[in-house]
Amino acid sequence: MKISQEDVQHVANLARLRLSDEELVTMTGQLDTILSYVEKLDELDTTGVSPTTHVFPLSNVFREDIVRPSLEQQEALENGPKTDEDSFLVPKII
Numbered sequence: 001m002k003i004s005q006e007d008v009q010h011v012a013n014l015a016r017l018r019l020s021d022e023e024l025v026t027m028t029g030q031l032d033t034i035l036s037y038v039e040k041l042d043e044l045d046t047t048g049v050s051p052t053t054h055v056f057p058l059s060n061v062f063r064e065d066i067v068r069p070s071l072e073q074q075e076a077l078e079n080g081p082k083t084d085e086d087s088f089l090v091p092k093i094i
Contacts (some may be wrong), residue, residue, distance in 0.1 A: 003032045 004077060008028045012019045075088065082089035 003028060003035055 005028050007020070008024060008031060011023075012027070041087055077083045077086075077088065080088040
């Protein structure tokens with residue numbers, strides 16, 4: 001596939017990009033290379049190949065949501081450097 005500089009300039013305008021003449025030549029060459037590679041991939045026979053999002057089959061990867069006992073409030077507050085009766089005290093940050 002051959003992409004023209006006018007096509008590249010059109011895409012650049014849509015993306016609100018200003019390209020110098022040198023950048024336009026460079027981008028045209030790079031986009032032509034990319035599109036040629038994609039065109040080559042299009043030649044592959046992919047019938048019978050299902051689309052995948054992962055290489056390995058994954059099912060639910062999350063652990064079960066099990067209720068477990070947690071620390072009592074006073075026990076947790078004992079670990080803080082500064083506390084009042086029911087919360088941690090932290091420095092004010094603006």
